[in-house]
Amino acid sequence: MNRLAVELPGLQLKNPIMPASGCFGFGKEYGNLYDLSVLGAIMIKATTLEMRLGNPTPRVAETASGMLNAIGLQNPGLQGVLEEELPWLKQFDVPIIANVAGTETEDYVEVAKAVSAAPNVKALELNISCPNVKCGGITFGTDPEIAKELTKAVKAVSQVPVYVKLSPNVTDITAIAKAVEAGGADGITMINTLVGMRLDQKTGRPIIANGTGGLSGPAVKPVAIRMVYEVSKVVNIPIIGMGGISETADVIDFLSAGASAVAVGTANFVNPFICPTIIEELPAKLDELGIKHISELIGRSHRL
Amino acid sequence: MNRLAVELPGLQLKNPIMPASGCFGFGKEYGNLYDLSVLGAIMIKATTLEMRLGNPTPRVAETASGMLNAIGLQNPGLQGVLEEELPWLKQFDVPIIANVAGTETEDYVEVAKAVSAAPNVKALELNISCPNVKCGGITFGTDPEIAKELTKAVKAVSQVPVYVKLSPNVTDITAIAKAVEAGGADGITMINTLVGMRLDQKTGRPIIANGTGGLSGPAVKPVAIRMVYEVSKVVNIPIIGMGGISETADVIDFLSAGASAVAVGTANFVNPFICPTIIEELPAKLDELGIKHISELIGRSHRL
Amino acid sequence: MIIQDQMTVIAQSRIAENIFEMQLAGKLVGDITSPGQFVHIRTADSFEPLLRRPISIASVDKEAGQMTIIYRAEGRGTTILSEKRDGDVVDVLGPLGNGFPLEETESGETAILIGGGIGVPPLYELSKQLTAKGVKCIHVLGFQSSDVVFYEDEFKALGDTHIVTVDGSQGTKGFVTTVLAELGDNFSTYYSCGPMPMLDAVQRLYVGKKGFLSFEQRMGCGIGACFACVCQTTEGTTKPYVKVCSDGPVFPAGMVAI
Amino acid sequence: MIIQDQMTVIAQSRIAENIFEMQLAGKLVGDITSPGQFVHIRTADSFEPLLRRPISIASVDKEAGQMTIIYRAEGRGTTILSEKRDGDVVDVLGPLGNGFPLEETESGETAILIGGGIGVPPLYELSKQLTAKGVKCIHVLGFQSSDVVFYEDEFKALGDTHIVTVDGSQGTKGFVTTVLAELGDNFSTYYSCGPMPMLDAVQRLYVGKKGFLSFEQRMGCGIGACFACVCQTTEGTTKPYVKVCSDGPVFPAGMVAI
Ligand SMILES: Cc1cc2nc3c(=O)[nH]c(=O)nc-3n(C[C@H](O)[C@H](O)[C@H](O)COP(=O)(O)OP(=O)(O)OC[C@H]3O[C@@H](n4cnc5c(N)ncnc54)[C@H](O)[C@@H]3O)c2cc1C
Ligand SMILES: Cc1cc2nc3c(=O)[nH]c(=O)nc-3n(C[C@H](O)[C@H](O)[C@H](O)COP(=O)(O)OP(=O)(O)OC[C@H]3O[C@@H](n4cnc5c(N)ncnc54)[C@H](O)[C@@H]3O)c2cc1C
Ligand SMILES: Cc1cc2nc3c(=O)[nH]c(=O)nc-3n(C[C@H](O)[C@H](O)[C@H](O)COP(=O)(O)O)c2cc1C
Ligand SMILES: Cc1cc2nc3c(=O)[nH]c(=O)nc-3n(C[C@H](O)[C@H](O)[C@H](O)COP(=O)(O)O)c2cc1C
């Protein structure tokens, strides 16, 4: 028995640990550091229909126990991803979750249709929550009805299960979660970044050229845990949790809160070996907690 | 000329630094440590109609660069505040901002009416954003229409200017800000805490007895700065900014973002002398920035 | 008076598994008034960990201007504290709270001091002062196992000392109450500090006896302003609640609702 | 190969106002391939400061397994770094990026090395290696004022060295271009590292000459995965953008849109 194996719609995970979208590119750079086959899955950088060059720099700024980013979904576009990135990733025994972004329903649908047909793409992650692009992105993630319709449209064309990535910048995240579930989502990934800003001390102007950026890292973990906890109480589809995971103990927290698997974002920048390190440390952690299989932890916070 | 003096509705501030509500009790404890007359103002702990005993303990939990609290508005009630706390504070030359909380419009109104008549209360802070009480509090802070109506009702009875304290746990904080401005608010204070949760590693259960708590401290500063920036662009009433202020540089940031004064919360627990320290350090900081009067900093981020 | 002092680490050593003894020098020492008071320590000049850590004062040398604390390095803050070296400066707020009342036991009388784990340290200064006053002190100190037992000799030098371990690896096997039951109630006052279940058990055993218990709660400010550390009181008490940091941490037995 | 090494601080000293020189030992040194590469340093074992800091490698001693970095202690991370003591361990990711191409200058030719402020350090190893190869190096080093000038003697030992300060407190008063204009263009290659306005000015002065510039950008990962450090390229370049961390930090003059 593999104590760490978790099965989710479309995904047979060796372990519940995967890098989060945008924090791992398309795997090449980390592939130089370790064997990507050890990972549970890989969430690749957002793919849009056309190539995007992203926002002006500076694109990142450090904050207390966190960072802001406004990359602006820079990516090689659908063709580049299909022709170069995904084929390169085939050498690894690891399911790919393709993060799909767009400006209007049509381009989400077109990207979803094409990318879901790639052989190693086992699930889509519908990015309705990117705070760093002018139109689209987050607007889809803040209105339950729009989120539901987009989910439906993408489900209609996708050849693999669809996970919807939720934005934390909302009054009631459970309403969005229920809406995407009603729209046919197979799972939820959460949270994307909180919108934040840092100013330059001397000039008083925003450091990030885009003005605002998305806050990630340990600072946001309490908000992410709360939201996973709330959402897991009201939906019947699995959650891949993220937001500030930096060490093995954080994984335990997200599973306890109700996630079935987790993604690690910002921590890859702090420690590029963080994913394999956590995977290695997990069995000992389970022993310490007196737990046989990792799935026993899922939703533990709700039980008494 | 006092380089630090700021004038706001109802408030002649010697300097723009004041302790935030709930982080300074009713001043007695910090009054043992330093002369409270050095402060720009004091925001006292939330006052409700009846005495409240608050939530079960544990009520606080530490997070990365932040803390969660779920005190639950424990306070001696209106009579206690009027008869004991406010009279004690009269010995200091410092304006008091009374934080008013309730469950329904009626008790907000009753407390506002009575407390605004106290001679040293120079302004009210309407707490429509406390995440730690079952009903009332935050629900008033997430619906613009309800927020506006409550503001109107309180304005109708208050003898002093009314500042409304906004919750950051909303999709669009500018909508709430515009609504309370339309309801007659004289100013805005922001932000209250972000709802978060921390779990116990061993049991998987929430550490805070109440389950969720309000996140404060340096971790939330980027979110607070972003919100002050956004709100200051759309309202014509002044903002008292807060959220993670821990050092003099943070004050500069909040003023640059668009606040006219600031409040310091969690940092009082880390360094009980933080308010007087910042007040002392401000003039040198102004020199460093080549600025004559602190008000020149207000809204600097918007100008270019 | 409460001050925020930049105290200097004079010595630090590991005295049991994960248990550290640290000596600190600074003018704060001059303000310590009673055993059982605590200090609130900022362990790093960083926002992470953010909050101060409450730690009891284990012993005081007013002449040298030094005090000793004993703590378990467990979480982030205490682990960082355990890495301080001689000469490092530590930001300490204190002395805080009200300690154990010495005046409740007369010279010639007997007091039982009951400690559990990291609740043991403040009893050391208490015992020193009670003994100096002519009180006969009996110490009952409970630990998890022999690895984490500390200060046995120090307490022995002051009076009868019974070590109890949960796994029986040292002293009596069991809980402090195992020994207390045997000792009987031929004493005038008991003083106790340790985990809540222990305080509860001790209090139940000694119904009707004069006793003082030191409590723990998670803290924010440490000085009474934030209402984080509140405990409900039992019926018949004049106040509906008390704050562990400023009203306590020591309360008469029976006052706090456990 | 890029490794994450726990390197040991061998020595650290303040060599000018807020400027520190730190020697580090570890196996990462064995992987350094060219001058101008950098390392990404985690300054504290804490979440605050969270991100690594990119710092150039200033010199390398492969036999001793040691390297030197020179940095300005300004913000939180570099200030913490400046407090490290001998024997402390520092988490270093590297070597990163592609350095200055030595092969672009032949033995016997002349190269001008132009540095500004904390852009000066990587030029030192570059000069050592060019000189060793038989290239004649001329150094033009610009600083704010005399307080922050460093390594003047070290560079002088390798070749002609012109110090320029903005306030004229040492060497020529003005900017590096003040001196460059006088030196003329009787050289085969120029190499430069410093603030963007300086790189821009140098590039404009030397239109048509063969040059290599080292750029700075705020970074996330440091290894090419996060797209934080992207620069647009000029028209006619095959790639629409480059990443400073993994494609650079050194690029041929004219390639990056400034
Ligand atoms: C009045 C008082 C006196 C104390 N005296 C001692 C002593 O002499 N020696 C000793 O080893 N311990 C003592 N403790 C307990 C000590 O405060 C905690 O063990 C310590 O705060 C844990 O910090 P950490 O960094 O190890 O853990 P973390 O897990 O990093 O702590 C996270 C947060 O929880 C709080 N916390 C965790 N456990 C406790 C606890 N048991 N009590 C209060 N807050 C807690 C921390 O202060 C911090 O805010 C005392 C507690 C109180 C209230
Ligand atoms: C390839 C490269 C090589 C460098 N080599 C050196 C060197 O040899 N010596 C030296 O003193 N400095 C060098 N720098 C600049 C150095 O990285 C920054 O001065 C440093 O990161 C500032 O950190 P801090 O903790 O002082 O400031 P903080 O203000 O605390 O930094 C906050 C954040 O902004 C980033 N940041 C701030 N300024 C810069 C900057 N100029 N460039 C990139 N990121 C920045 C920090 O990395 C951090 O993420 C180099 C930069 C790059 C990109
Ligand atoms: C630099 C950076 C780029 C990101 N890009 C994307 C993206 O392209 N698509 C997406 O859905 N999320 C993106 N995110 C969000 C992360 O996937 C993740 O949801 C968030 O950072 C919270 O996790 P963390 O705290 O572990 O980083 C990005 C985050 C960072 C820091
Ligand atoms: C322990 C604690 C108690 C608080 N109680 C109140 C309160 O009674 N009323 C209120 O409006 N805000 C309350 N707040 C919120 C603060 O006033 C402030 O808005 C928030 O903490 C953000 O500022 P900070 O990061 O500086 O702490 C409380 C915050 C803390 C940490």
Ligand code: FES
């Ligand atoms: S810790 Fe703040 S009141 Fe006790």
Ligand code: FES
């Ligand atoms: S810093 Fe991440 S791509 Fe360069």
